[in-house]
Amino acid sequence: MGALPQLVVSTLLLGGIYALIAVGLTLIFGIMRVVNFAHGEFLMLGMYLAFWSFSLWRLDPYVVLVVALPVFFVVGLLSYWLVMKGVIKASHNVQIFTTVGLSIALQNVALVLWTGDYRFVRPWHASEVVRLGGAALNLSQIVAFAVAVAFTGGLMAFMKFTHAGRVMRATAEDREAATLMGIDTERVYRLAWTIGIVCVGVAGVLLSPVYTVYPQAGLQFVLLAYVVVVLGGLGDMRGALFGSLIVAAVETVGAYTLGIAWKEVLYFVLFILVLVFRPAGLFGQRGAETLGM
Amino acid sequence: MQRRILVAAVSVLALLATLPVATAEAQLKGEYKIGVLEPLTGPLSSEGKRHLAGYEIMRDLINARGGVMGKKLVFAVADIPNPTAAASEANRLISREGVKILTGSFSSTLCGAASEAAARHNVIYWESSCVDPRFTRRGLKTTFRTEIDGIGFGWYQVEFAVKYVAPRLGKKPSELRVAFLSEDSSYGQGATEAARERAKKEFGMQELAAEYYNFQTINDFTPILIKFKQLNPDILFGISRNNDSILLWKQAKEQNFVPKAVITAGATGFGSPDFGKALGNDANGPFALLEPGPGFKVEGLRPDGREIETAFRAAVQKATGSYPLGGHQLAAGGLWLLKIVLDKAGTDELDAFRKAVFALDLPVGSLVNGWGAKFDETGQNSNDRVQHYMLQWQNGALVTVWPEEFTTNRTKWLPLPAWDKRK
Numbered sequence: 001m002g003a004l005p006q007l008v009v010s011t012l013l014l015g016g017i018y019a020l021i022a023v024g025l026t027l028i029f030g031i032m033r034v035v036n037f038a039h040g041e042f043l044m045l046g047m048y049l050a051f052w053s054f055s056l057w058r059l060d061p062y063v064v065l066v067v068a069l070p071v072f073f074v075v076g077l078l079s080y081w082l083v084m085k086g087v088i089k090a091s092h093n094v095q096i097f098t099t100v101g102l103s104i105a106l107q108n109v110a111l112v113l114w115t116g117d118y119r120f121v122r123p124w125h126a127s128e129v130v131r132l133g134g135a136a137l138n139l140s141q142i143v144a145f146a147v148a149v150a151f152t153g154g155l156m157a158f159m160k161f162t163h164a165g166r167v168m169r170a171t172a173e174d175r176e177a178a179t180l181m182g183i184d185t186e187r188v189y190r191l192a193w194t195i196g197i198v199c200v201g202v203a204g205v206l207l208s209p210v211y212t213v214y215p216q217a218g219l220q221f222v223l224l225a226y227v228v229v230v231l232g233g234l235g236d237m238r239g240a241l242f243g244s245l246i247v248a249a250v251e252t253v254g255a256y257t258l259g260i261a262w263k264e265v266l267y268f269v270l271f272i273l274v275l276v277f278r279p280a281g282l283f284g285q286r287g288a289e290t291l292g293m
Numbered sequence: 294m295q296r297r298i299l300v301a302a303v304s305v306l307a308l309l310a311t312l313p314v315a316t317a318e319a320q321l322k323g324e325y326k327i328g329v330l331e332p333l334t335g336p337l338s339s340e341g342k343r344h345l346a347g348y349e350i351m352r353d354l355i356n357a358r359g360g361v362m363g364k365k366l367v368f369a370v371a372d373i374p375n376p377t378a379a380a381s382e383a384n385r386l387i388s389r390e391g392v393k394i395l396t397g398s399f400s401s402t403l404c405g406a407a408s409e410a411a412a413r414h415n416v417i418y419w420e421s422s423c424v425d426p427r428f429t430r431r432g433l434k435t436t437f438r439t440e441i442d443g444i445g446f447g448w449y450q451v452e453f454a455v456k457y458v459a460p461r462l463g464k465k466p467s468e469l470r471v472a473f474l475s476e477d478s479s480y481g482q483g484a485t486e487a488a489r490e491r492a493k494k495e496f497g498m499q500e501l502a503a504e505y506y507n508f509q510t511i512n513d514f515t516p517i518l519i520k521f522k523q524l525n526p527d528i529l530f531g532i533s534r535n536n537d538s539i540l541l542w543k544q545a546k547e548q549n550f551v552p553k554a555v556i557t558a559g560a561t562g563f564g565s566p567d568f569g570k571a572l573g574n575d576a577n578g579p580f581a582l583l584e585p586g587p588g589f590k591v592e593g594l595r596p597d598g599r600e601i602e603t604a605f606r607a608a609v610q611k612a613t614g615s616y617p618l619g620g621h622q623l624a625a626g627g628l629w630l631l632k633i634v635l636d637k638a639g640t641d642e643l644d645a646f647r648k649a650v651f652a653l654d655l656p657v658g659s660l661v662n663g664w665g666a667k668f669d670e671t672g673q674n675s676n677d678r679v680q681h682y683m684l685q686w687q688n689g690a691l692v693t694v695w696p697e698e699f700t701t702n703r704t705k706w707l708p709l710p711a712w713d714k715r716k
Contacts, residue, residue, distance in 0.1 A: 002523070003519045003520075003523065006515065006519050006548075007516065007519070010513060010515040010516060014512065014513050014515075017512070115339075116339075117567075118535050118536060118539075118567045118570075118571070120539075120570065120571040122571070127543065127546070127575070129546075129547045136547045136548055136549070138547055211512075211536070211540065212535070212536035212539055212540070212567075212571065214536070217536075219509065220509065220510060220511075220512065220536075221512065223510065224510075224512070251513070251516075252513070252515070252516045253516070255513075255516035255517055256516035256517070256519060256520055259504055260504045260505070260506045260511075260514075260516070260517045261477065261504065261505045261506060264507065264510065
């Protein structure tokens with residue numbers, strides 16, 4: 001019982017980190033029906049942006065966050081034009097190979113430019129701990145959680161209440177019908193990809209005070225992000241947030257009760273169960289798995 | 294006039310200083326070539342290059358001391374970034390360069406493939422770094438290892454706990470309450486299982502928990518730290534890589550987890566300079582089993598060991614501007630031992646070479662790094678002869694603290710005080 005407050009807090013904070021990464025992935029997955037295997041590498045680029053800004057100019061990652069939005073908007077647009085545009089109408093296999101290629105290329109670019117050394121971003125808040133009712137909360141993680149909730153809410157509102165959001169949802173439901181209605185689907189994909197990359201780039205900046213920065217840093221999280229996206233429902237923002245919290249809860253409680261070696265077994269069992277019994281995900285619309293919703 | 298005399302005196306002294314080297318090298322009859330396999334490109338390249346530098350520095354010292362079997366030692370170097378390259382380059386050095394001995398290879402991912410290739414040609418494979426316990430358990434008569442294996446790490450962790458930590462905690466070894474937390478690769482599991490077995494069977498320590506995790510996917514240690522905090526162990530034994538040890542220790546502080554001692558092993562994780570870089574003074578306190586570091590006292594060695602260790606340290610300092618690092622030390626220790634074996638055998642013919650290896654019985658302090666030598670029938674040098682040292686994080690840096698006869702430094706913070714008292 002004494003451990004309960006900490007387990008709840010750890011679940012929330014870890015869930016926030018996963019949601020931050022998964023929300024961009026689910027957007028790309030849902031709208032474009034592209035499994036972005038390079039998602040983790042864009043996260044890594046965000047971490048490096050925070051690292052270099054901090055080491056060269058002592059810029060706090062929260063200041064870098066403001067710069068990260070336009071920087072990753074450009075990175076998203078460029079990667080779309082240079083890589084994704086050419087394969088957007090190709091088969092899933094081609095898209096998978098392309099994003100895997102992009103992932104390896106980005107990792108190696110980082111390795112060549114910045115070496116494989118481990119780097120650290122240590123602003124004042126990185127080791128700041130808030131103690132509340134028997135639980136310890138890392139300040140950087142609290143901020144990451146708050147931003148994750150804000151991003152998810154913002155994206156949900158964007159998708160629901162704006163014209164661009166409605167157009168994106170229409171395109172996700174039926175590409176041909178959307179085209180017939182005069183929607184520029186290529187523009188929709190470009191926007192979805194770019195927003196997804198901005199989300200994960202921002203996530204990278206926010207996670208830099210918590211985790212070590214190195215060329216393979218993205219791999220540490222990306223597998224979990226896929227689990228979250230499938231669990232929550234493809235393309236569902238709310239699902240991404242709750243899926244993240246569910247995975248974090250399984251991981252935290254499983255590690256505490258059964259042992260840390262079991263955590264991956266547990267959430268992958270959950271992953272398989274969801275795929276078998278509710279392929280659209282816990283919050284996804286029935287049949288959405290075939291539509292890519 | 295006085296100036297001329299001074300110049301002449303200095304010139305004569307300079308000539309005399311180089312004389313032993315020049316004479317020793319001049320007396321060498323011909324060359325003896327061995328193959329050196331190292332990862333010089335790819336993700337292991339920085340360690341591979343450091344390892345090769347250690348070999349080269351020691352090669353020059355060996356040649357200044359009579360070479361091997363009276364010949365000048367020379368290298369045929371090959372780059373082995375991955376196991377496929379390790380096998381093919383081993384084949385190439387054997388068939389094209391005609392080497393009868395291969396050495397290397399820094400990494401446990403490379404030594405297996407390279408030594409298999411050597412065994413197929415009946416060529417000696419002399420490993421100085423990789424710690425995979427399986428390396429010497431394949432029944433290969435051509436394979437030898439000078440460094441201890443991962444299991445040896447576990448052996449030493451318990452040795453330190455029993456001989457040094459327990460008395461300072463005022464406990465008998467059997468009264469120690471211990472927990473294990475390790476990454477789950479064959480290296481981490483091998484070392485940890487060896488430590489668990491020795492702690493339990495030989496000393497009757499009370500094991501409270503043993504946990505393994507995947508170092509590539511671990512994102513949060515909090516649940517396990519809450520559990521460990523409730524169990525309240527005297528000693529936490531650990532094997533980790535890099536990012537995981539930093540996250541673990543950062544979160545240990547957040548959770549205010551304070552075991553009485555943390556004993557780790559290996560040049561990764563708690564033993565890596567990155568640990569101090571990331572955590573600064575928060576790194577203070579944990580122990581890491583390594584080769585000798587700052588504070589190491591050469592006076593504690595036997596005369597033969599002292600001479601070569603002093604010369605090696607000076608040569609590394611001259612070449613790199615710093616204290617020898619683990620890669621330098623492992624390579625140099627292995628190569629110096631190879632010279633001793635070859636000089637005794639007088640040949641690289643396998644049977645005579647094996648006989649010379651197994652006849653070696655050098656006490657601790659006889660070789661570079663303060664090592665001794667006594668090989669078992671699998672070709673593995675023994676744990677208690679390959680003297681390892683416990684280093685402790687003090688003021689953001691690793692310093693040698695054990696065995697005390699080999700160091701000028703002393704342990705601090707045993708038992709570990711509160712986090713804010715370790716400055």
